[in-house]
Amino acid sequence: MKKIELIIKPFKLDDVKDALSNIGIFGMTVVEVKGFGQQKGHTELYRGAEYQVDFVPKVKIEIVVSDEKVEDAVEAVIEAARTGKIGDGKIFITNIEETIRIRTGERGASAL
Numbered sequence: 001m002k003k004i005e006l007i008i009k010p011f012k013l014d015d016v017k018d019a020l021s022n023i024g025i026f027g028m029t030v031v032e033v034k035g036f037g038q039q040k041g042h043t044e045l046y047r048g049a050e051y052q053v054d055f056v057p058k059v060k061i062e063i064v065v066s067d068e069k070v071e072d073a074v075e076a077v078i079e080a081a082r083t084g085k086i087g088d089g090k091i092f093i094t095n096i097e098e099t100i101r102i103r104t105g106e107r108g109a110s111a112l
Helices: 010-022 067-081
Strands: 002-008 029-035 042-046 049-053 056-065 089-095
Touching: 002 010, 002 067, 010 056, 010 067, 056 067, 067 089
Parallel strands: none
Antiparallel strands: 002 056, 002 089, 029 056, 042 049
């Protein structure tokens, strides 16, 4: 099993959720976050004054999938989240040793 963490632009959340649903991935955790990468923030204009916004609003999505679904999930996310502009986000994939469903005690892939 793998944990896939996605950092994407907030307005792409519904597109990514729909793309993952279309390939059979329904469970996810979503958190609103702020951060910056290569884009290093941006400038905004407020009442005629320009100011620097260092931390850009993003959405972090966490999903856990079986090893067989990893590439399909990554391709679906890239297709749904890509705008072609700086700040589209990142995908991080890590190994998961065990998964346990609290309600039933199921373990492994059946707990997903």
